[in-house]
């Protein structure tokens with residue numbers, strides 16, 4: 474199906490969990506946090522559900538889930554992880570044009586999706602349309618302000634920020650709050666979940682060069698190679714040892730938006 478300029482993850486499906494997975498502790502803490510929000514507001518729609526890193530544990534914790542994603546291979550992985558059976562309804566679809574009638578969900582969630590969607594405001598409008606009054610939208614806004622943010626900013630300066638991010642800029646959480654306020658929703662920040670990481674610069678740049686991250690897919694190969702070489706040289710000066718874990722713990726921040 475047409476992606477409307479969004480970035481489907483077909484080519485990442487095989488390596489997604491390996492390269493973006495959550496630790497068991499972070500996964501359990503996330504499930505606990507979200508389950509408390511969702512128990513009284515079901516079913517819950519997850520847009521960009523992917524391989525089910527969030528949706529599958531919530532389903533196993535008793536939350537009635539429905540998933541939408543542009544990528545059949547990502548949904549295929551989710552089914553594989555659920556012993557080959559459909560754990561809950563999964564629909565290949567676009568978050569900016571949801572195939573549901575109004576007011577059918579009690580809640581919705583989105584993690585690491587809206588930065589991939591040029592028309593992310595339309596996706597929010599759609600979520601508000603399909604979630605009932607007094608429901609909640611749960612949106613993960615990331616993430617590190619530390620060394621990895623600095624490295625990302627350095628790459629942005631070489632490649633161009635718009636090449637690296639087609640949708641919402643999570644470092645500008647106020648944009649999301651404003652868009653949600655315009656839709657009548659009130660923001661709450663949920664307690665931070667901490668995620669352990671063993672990511673080193675050596676592994677990160679290797680993964681960038683291997684095209685593991687979605688932002689690399691639309692950058693011309695020569696430009697990417699040049700930007701990576703330059704950022705590596707800068708990173709070596711700035712942070713030293715390429716085999717050091719740069720940020721052993723990073724915050725994962727969820728915002729809840731209560732609908733009127």
Ligand SMILES: C[S@@+](CC[C@H](N)C(=O)[O-])C[C@H]1O[C@@H](n2cnc3c(N)ncnc32)[C@H](O)[C@@H]1O
Nearest residue numbers: 479481482521523526542543544567568584585
């Ligand atoms: C970075 S992955 C996140 C997966 C999952 N939410 C997680 O936290 O692991 C982003 C997912 O969003 C999907 N996606 C991107 N744009 C989309 C859109 N407009 N509608 C639905 N899914 C979309 C991609 O195919 C991919 O599976």
